Each structure stands twice: as structure tokens, then as C-alpha cells.
Amino acid sequence: MVTFITRPLTAIILFFVMIPALAANLQSRVDRQQMGSGETIELTVSLDKQVLFGEPDFSSVEKNFDIVGRNRRSRISFVNGEKQSYTQWILTLSPKRAGTLVIPSFNFKGEVSDALEIKVRKPTATTDPGAAVFTESILEKNSVYVQEQALLTLRLYTTLSLSNFSMSEISIPNAQVVKLAEEQYQKQIAGIDYIVVETRLAIFVDNSGEVSIPSVRYSGIASERSNPYGSIWSRRGGKRLAVNTEEKVLSVKPRAAHATMNDWLPAREVKLYDRWSEGKPTLTVGEPVTRTIALSAAGLTGAQLPPFSSNESVDRSEGFKVYDDQPQLEDKIGVQGITGTRVESMAIVPTQAGTLTLPEIRVQWWDTVNDQLRETVLASTSFEVLPSADITASQPGLPAAALTQENPATTPLSGSIAPAENSWLVIILAVTNGILILITAVFAVLWWRGRQLNDYGAETANKQALTGNKLFKEIRVAAASTNYSALREAIIQWARSHWRDQHIHTLEQIASQVNGIDLKPQFQQLDACLYDKHNGAITPPDLVTLVDQLEKIHKTTFPDDPLAGNNHSGKKQKTQELLPLYPE
Template identity: 25%
Template structure:
């Protein structure tokens, strides 16, 4: 115990004496010379004392280079009873142009290092490739594009050492949108006899301004493990900082052609399709039909898609139904989609035609105006049993005002001549008045009874609150519950529509109608995406949808029961 205390006292005395030591030596070294433009090298500044981190600020001294982060490490050692300390500053530097450079002397607490003459070679020079730990290659699919035409930028990071941590920064482009596409890819590759691990990342760059632009190179900052073994007595890390920058790329962005009219949509491929739901051999006048348009464009953002607003013939009443926009990635390419639905109500019988619909777009491959269009569709429409054309016409809002000329003519013809003598009535005036009063009372009574009867019918047609037992006994509800449990998107759609058609007064014929009525748009969206999107992913939200629908139905039943209660203070 006494020996341990004495040893501790000696160590404290040595440390106290070292604290009063002064800086007597500052050295600066680089890990290699010459170096390559746009590739990093490491500057190490060593001080034979314990100094604070802010005594060396690389960014103020090295303006000819891109300065990466500076790491600081300290080491304490004892040799033959002599205690010594060192502080080591490690900074990553990246030269951007070839040439001859000088790293100036670095002064810390009055002691300066020697300057370093540095030679920077052009990128791609073979004389220095064997020493490269990291470098980035970048390429784009085209250097001549049109306004808002997407550019695919591929950055490939080569690392000759194991990665500890790092960050690949995308190119910072003025007047352009930059977003990553897909996931990173990893591989290995031999370069000049040295094995590299390759990390590939793809970006989509959309220019928002025409003219010449420069895409700065993507940049990597990180740490790799060194090959030497770390001593248990050393506080220096066994990692080495490393950075790299890809070469900048010049791009010419052409403006929208002067002859272009309409919405500007540059793309490699655009398709437009239309579908009818339900698909039947014939349709009935007065019953709604869902017509959906799907617009798909390759390589564009969803907000670049135009509006879908076809012109429909007067033989249909048209109501907007649903509007959805989505995007996804396939094989490193962004694909955007817009789906717009309309509810069409045919107003007459016969073969009714929905005309073709066209959307212009600019083909970036052929540099030509192209049309995406649907084919015309002919729907056989029949008159429902027991109805006539006049019934369908009367159901639609019309202007039934009589012609003013006929009114004037009729009134003129029936107006008595002022020179003739009016004949005496055959029935006394008081009898006519009594009959008129009686007729008016009768008409009012009949009108009241008619209104009362219609009100009762409307109340009978209102959806009745359904108990939990009745709900669970419903075949369509059981099918919906089973479909959600199995994440069967098609079965869930059919069973939910069947249940709503039966239990919600028959006025709900689509998922969009049900979603709006039950306020479950967020839960319906994944189901619709799985059903209608090209290459849609597997639906996995069945449990969430079932729980939300059940909750909304229960809340709806509670509200209806409360609304059927008599008023507390009836008027």
C-alpha cells in the first residue's frame, strides 16, 4: 500500500513538472508527395507538448487547398523515468488544380515547422495511382439536355482501405434540384494492381434554368483504418482521415423550344391509359360508371406531371371522383404516376362513345413533340326496366321555364274586352268563395301528408345503427376481416365495397367514396397503391385498415343512436 502511494506521488510530481514544459519542436509532414488533383492527402503537424486544440487552424493557413476536418490526438510516454508528451494535428487537404505549391511554415507558441514544397499532378496521372487510398469517379448520362430534363449523375467512390466512417456529399448545383435515387451499391475492383472497394450512388439532377451550368464533383469525407497495430499505451487512433472530390462536369441546358405549346413535360417515355369500372357488357342509364386515367412518365418528378382534364360528350353527366400522384424507382430510374378518376352517369340509351384523350410531351430521345393518348371507348347503355327517357331527363337538372311569348299570347287572348258586358255568374259568389277555401285547405292537407310520407321514407332509407353482433354476422364484413388478416388487397377491396353497398344505403360504389365517408383516406391509400400502381409493392397494412374501419363504423353508430334520441326541450 505504501509503495503504491509513493508511486502515485512520483507520477503526480512528474506530471506537474511536465505541465510547465515549453514547446521546443514543431514538425509538419505529408503522407505522400507528389499528390493528385482532386484527391486527398494528409498533413500531420506534431508538437512536443500538450497544447490546446485551437492552436492550429488549418483553414487560415492553407487557402490553396480544400481543407477537410482536423483531428487532434495526444500521447504520453515514459522512457527511463523521463515523461514526455506530444500533440498531433491531422488535417485532410485536397488540391483542385495541378501545379507546384508550398505548405507554409506552421508556428505554434513561437516555434515554427519547415515549409513543404508540394507537387500536384493532373488527375488520371499514372505516376501516383499506386499511393491513392480514395478517389471518386463521376459521370452523367448526357451533357446536352433541355430545361427540366433530368440528368442521371453516378458517383463511384474507390477505397483501398477498410472504412471506419464517412459521408458522401452530393454535388451542390445552383439552379437545380438534386435527389438520390435508389440505394447504394457495393463491389470490388482492381485498379493498377490494387484492390479497391467501390461504393456507387446515383443522383437525379433536374436543372431549373437554361444555359451553361457546372456540376461540382461529389465529395467524400471519412476515416479508414490504418494497417499498423495500435499500442495499448498509445492514445493515437489507428484510423486515418481521408477525403476525395470528383471532377466537375459542364452541362449545356437548352431552353423550351419556341414552337412548344401546352404543358412542358420532357421525358424518355410517357404512357396514358384509361379504364372503366365496373367492366360490363352493358350499362344502365342513370347509373354511375367510374372512368380512370393513369399517366406514367419516366425520369420526371411527380410535380412535373400535367393536369388530366378530358372533354366529355353531353350524353354523360360528369363528376370528379379521385386524384392521386405517386412516384417510385425501378432500376435506378424515377417513375412518376398520376391517376385521375371521374364518375360518369349516362343520360340516354344507345352506344355512347367516350372520345380519345391526348396529352403532348417532349421526347428527349428523339427531340420531337409526341402525343400520349387513349383509344375511344363505346359503351352500350340500356334503359332500366320501368323507366323512360323522360324519367332520366327529369332526374337531371334542367331549365323548365315557360316561354314568355306564349304566356303573353295566352293572357292577351283570354283578357276580356272592356266594351263587352260581363255575364252574371250562375252560382252565387259566396258559394264559389266557400268552395275555393275548401279546395285550398284540402290541397294544403294533402301537401302536408305528402311531405310527411317522404320524410318517413327518407328516415327509413337512412342507414340504421348496426350492433356489433349484426356486423360480425354480415358475410361481406367477415370476408373483409379475413382479407385484411391475409393482406389480400383485391379481396379487401371487393368485400369492403360489397359491405358498404349493402349497409351504407347503396350509394358507395368505390374505395374513394368509402374513404371520404368514413374519413380513412390515409389507410385506404396503401391499398389503392398496391391495386393500381404499376409494379406496386405487396400490401401489408391489412390490420391497420381493418382496425380503422371498425373504429369509424362504431363511432358512426354511436352518433346515429344519439341523433335518433328525442329533443330534451322540444319546440
């Protein structure tokens, strides 16, 4: 009987002894399990022993809560000779949304805590002007068109000093939200001094319908301000505070039914203007000039503005080439929101003299102030294109004195010659001698002029050869240094010498002079390198091919070009060719 009683008693004693060992050492608790959306709760995670290093992994908490504060404390004590210790981690949590949110369990040093459920009520806007802290939310217009700018102003009024101040972001599906400005100032309401934090936002909605603009949460640690006009960011101890703005509903209308333009541009004002690199320039064949056109729209971003230049119209005009630069987009922020600007630049290169007419540019847009269709026009403009300056300089001027026609010279006799009375022989001899002298003089003059012409021809040919060779050498030097501007000019100067045509002033004209060799692809690449920075490129192999092709053309006129490897001078060869004309 004694044995029967002893066994249950032993089991009971062992059970009570093991209870502390079975109890969870890692525990989680909160100060309350129901809260408002803008409030905070305090989570305490405890372990019944001292921890010198490390802590539980709290990253899983951030799925539903923001961790806005952290603290840690530990304690060691002796009670009735027994050592007692614990470590606590204290987190201040702010819910990310309303509803039932879960604080997950934690695993630390082999111990596991329990998960907790927190019920979060929907946010309530604090808009009472008599409160120590309240908010204000204002939409400039309750109804806008698709892609039209909607201005939202948010204000926080406070009589308290705030530290660790923050403001939540606004996120709206299918919409772009741009922060325009944030400022702080003082304002007195009903005899109470407030610090005001004002934030202005621009909202561009892509789809029509009713759009909900969510509330914004302001949070911080609040305390009474000793100075009513001091900064609200003063760092003093106090209670965590969170307030919300009022939710707004924005009505977004679809594109106006009778708006016929291709690009939908809802704006308050649209401007279109141009400028030139040299004022209003005088255009010259072969010389590029840059035209810059700017389109600005009040109430739109630069990214919303479409391409607008008239380059296609210019390209279809004969005698001109156009090279586009990359467009530049810019947004300026002002009192009435965003003013977007799109800037397009183009290099215009005339290829022939005459009249260049740039067509007008029209931009249609929707006037959101007067709710009607409008059109902004940049008027057409015309220019007279002058011939190349090199052509004008090469025209010879009038000689100082006009050349007179050569006539046979006659000299009047100063007196009469009395023939010999008795000698006709004297007369015959005189006449014969005169004729012989005249014939001899004529032949002498003809011989002298022929010699001069031959010498002049040889000298001229030699000078032309030397000039052509020198100009072609400049082509090689410019190509080797990849100086595209100098290369283009050297090719034009060489071509004028080669074809003896001072009216050549473009690479296109040179290409048309050549038979059997297609120079147009390389010439177009060379022009693109000069005037189209983003799309133009001529590779080194193409550059070598171009110079080789020009050298073949050069040799047809100057086969003894020393640049091509012949060491004989042109003058020596010409002299050898002329020797047979003058036999010994």
C-alpha cells in the same frame, strides 16, 4: 551608488520571474499550414495543466472544416522535484472548400489561444488507373434540354481497405439531384484487383446555359487489404485518405423553338393508358363507376407531369357527373434512370340513360432520343347507359291470361214454353217477376262492387301511408347514423312512393319535383360525400335541414304520419270518413 545599481537589478530579476506567468497557457498549432482540398491536417490545442472535465468549444471550427477525428491525452511528471502537467486535444480536420481558411482562437478556463490561417489548394482529381486509389466520373450526355434527365455515374476504384468511409453530397444551383443507386463490386484492371464503389445520379436542370458539376470527395482511413476480394469497409488502423472526382460541365439547351405544346415534357418515351374498376363496365343510371388514367414518362419524375384528364369535357355532357380523386405521383428507378407516373382517378355517375362518350386525351412531348415532337393519344370510348335496375324491376310483366271483355251472358232455351191456353195472367206474372229479379240482381251486383271498391281504396290508401311512413323512417335512421349511401337510397325509395313514380333514380330528379323548397344544395353535398372523398362534406346542420325539408313534403301526402307526432292511425281516420256513405 550601491542603491542605484540595486534597483535595476531587482527589476530585471522580477521580469524574468514573471515571464512564465505572462506566457499563454492555451496554445494551438497544426502539423502544416498548406494542404490540398482532399487532405487533412492535425490541430493540437494544449493547456499546461491537467484537466479532468470539460474541453474548449470547438464548434466554431466547423464553419470552415469538418472534424473527422478527435483525441485527448494528458500527462503528469516531476522534474527536479517540480510537478509538470499538460492536457492536449487533437482534432483531425478536413477543409470544406479551397482558399485561405481560418482556425479561430479558443477560450478555455480564462486562457485564450491564437487563431491560425490555413491555405487550401483547389482539388485535383485522382484519375490515374494505375494508382492504388482513383476515381472516374461519366456523363451519359454532355448536352441536354432544360428539365431533361442527365445521368451521372461516379466510381471509386481502390485496392485498399477503407474504414470510416464517406462521400460528399453534390449541390447544383437551380437543379434537382436524385440519387438512383449505389453498389459495390470487383473489377480487374491491368492485372490489378480493385473494389469498385459505383454511384448513379440523375440531374434535372431548370435553367439553360453551362452548368458546372462539382467534384465529389471520397474519404476514409486506408490500409492494405489482406484479402483482395474482401470488403473495403474492414476496420483496420491506417492513414486518412481523401480523393476527388473530376469536375464536369453540362451544356443545357433551352426548350426547343418549334415545340408548340403547353407543357414541356422532354422524355425518352411516354405512355398513356386507362383502366376501369370493373373491366370495361356496363353503366347504369345512378351507379358510380371509377375510371383511372395513368401517364408515365421515361426520363421525368412524377412531379414534372401535368394534369391530363378530360373531366371538363365530361362535365359539359348532359346527364353525367364527375368527381375527381387526388392524383397519385410515383417514381420508379431503373437502369436508364427515373420513370415518373401520374395517376388520376374519377368517379363517373350517369344521371340519365343514353350514350356516354368520353373524349380522347392527347399528350404532346419532346422525344429526346430522336429530337422531335411526338404525341401520345388515349382514344375516345363510348358506353350505353342503362336505366336504373329499380326501374326495370318495377315494370309489370304480362299476365298469365288476358282479361276478356265482359259481355251480357245469353242462355239458349232448351225447349219451348207452352203458354197456358186460357191464362195470359201467368205469362204476365212470369215476365214481371223476371224483370224484377233482373233489376234486383243488377242492383245487388252494383252495390257489392261499390263496397269492394271502397274497401280496396281504403286499404290501398292505408298501405301507401304505412309504406311512405316506413320509408321516411329509414331516411331518419340513415341520417342519424351518417350513412350517406343508405340515406341517398332511402330518399330515392321514399320519393318513388311519394310521387308514385318508379322512374325516379337520382336526387336531381327529386329536387326538380319540389316547388317552393330548394333541395339542390343539400343533394349536391350528399352526392359529393359519396363520390368526392376529398372535397365532399355535408355538415350536421345541413343534414338536419335536409331531413326537415323532406318531412314537410312528406306531411303533404301523409299528414297523420306517426313519425311526425300524430298517434291516430291512417286506417281509423279513413274508416271514420267512409261512415257517412252508408246510412243506417
